[in-house]
Amino acid sequence: MAIQRTFSIIKPDATERNLTGAVNAVIEKAGLRIIGQRRIKMTREQAERFYDVHKERPFFGELVDFMTSGPVVVQVLEGENAVKAYRDVMGATNPTEAADGTIRKLFAKSIGENSVHGSDSEENAAIEIAQFFSLADIVG
Ligand code: DAT
Ligand code: MG
Numbered sequence: 001m002a003i004q005r006t007f008s009i010i011k012p013d014a015t016e017r018n019l020t021g022a023v024n025a026v027i028e029k030a031g032l033r034i035i036g037q038r039r040i041k042m043t044r045e046q047a048e049r050f051y052d053v054h055k056e057r058p059f060f061g062e063l064v065d066f067m068t069s070g071p072v073v074v075q076v077l078e079g080e081n082a083v084k085a086y087r088d089v090m091g092a093t094n095p096t097e098a099a100d101g102t103i104r105k106l107f108a109k110s111i112g113e114n115s116v117h118g119s120d121s122e123e124n125a126a127i128e129i130a131q132f133f134s135l136a137d138i139v140g
Contacts, residue, residue: 004082005035005140006119007128012070013113015039020073023116026103027077030089036076036129036138042068050131059112066112074132078140083125086118 010023024034042050047067054060077086091102095114098105108114119125129138 001081003078003080004122004125005076005078005129005138006032006082006086006122006125007117007132008075008077008086008119009067009117010073010075011113011115011117012066012072013109014107014115015071015073017107019107019115023103023107026089026106027075027086030079030085032077032079032082032086032089033140034075035078035140036133037073038075038132038137039071039073040132041071044068046131050128062112076129076133076138083119083122087120090116090118 010020014020014023027034044064047064051060051063051067054063079085089102091098091104093114094111095104095108098108103116104114119128
């Protein structure tokens with residue numbers, strides 16, 4: 001498998017508890033390199049666009065409220081098979097179903113406040129990275 005890039009967000013429940021470094025330690029221990037990183041406060045417009053695929057789901061409003069409730073850290077991660085490698089180390093969406101040692105098992109508060117986002121395909125990774133980063137801010 002080739003070296004790949006994926007997009008990550010450290011969500012407001014994690015930044016609020018000062019867990020950015022703790023999440024990054026798990027990411028780096030999994031062999032992924034953080035090659036772009038920025039702390040931002042998402043606007044509603046950004047969050048709605050980012051989660052557009054979920055706009056018909058009953059939790060959409062709650063999700064946008066949460067993602068705009070505090071600072072997030074947007075990241076570009078690089079490594080071998082990075083999309084799947086990051087999904088594996090994130091753990092299941094619902095932290096009660098997440099495997100031991102995963103970010104969501106370690107830190108997530110609930111299925112909604114689940115500490116991290118990671119792209120689900122290489123195609124979506126490219127779209128999501130472009131939404132938050134310019135090329136000059138990614139240094140591999
Ligand atoms: P993932 O973040 O694991 O890719 P997803 O794409 O299905 O999961 O959903 C995006 C986010 O929406 C998820 O991280 C948290 C929220 N979410 C998903 N299912 C939910 C539910 N049943 N109730 C509340 N929030 C939910
Ligand atoms: Mg998803």
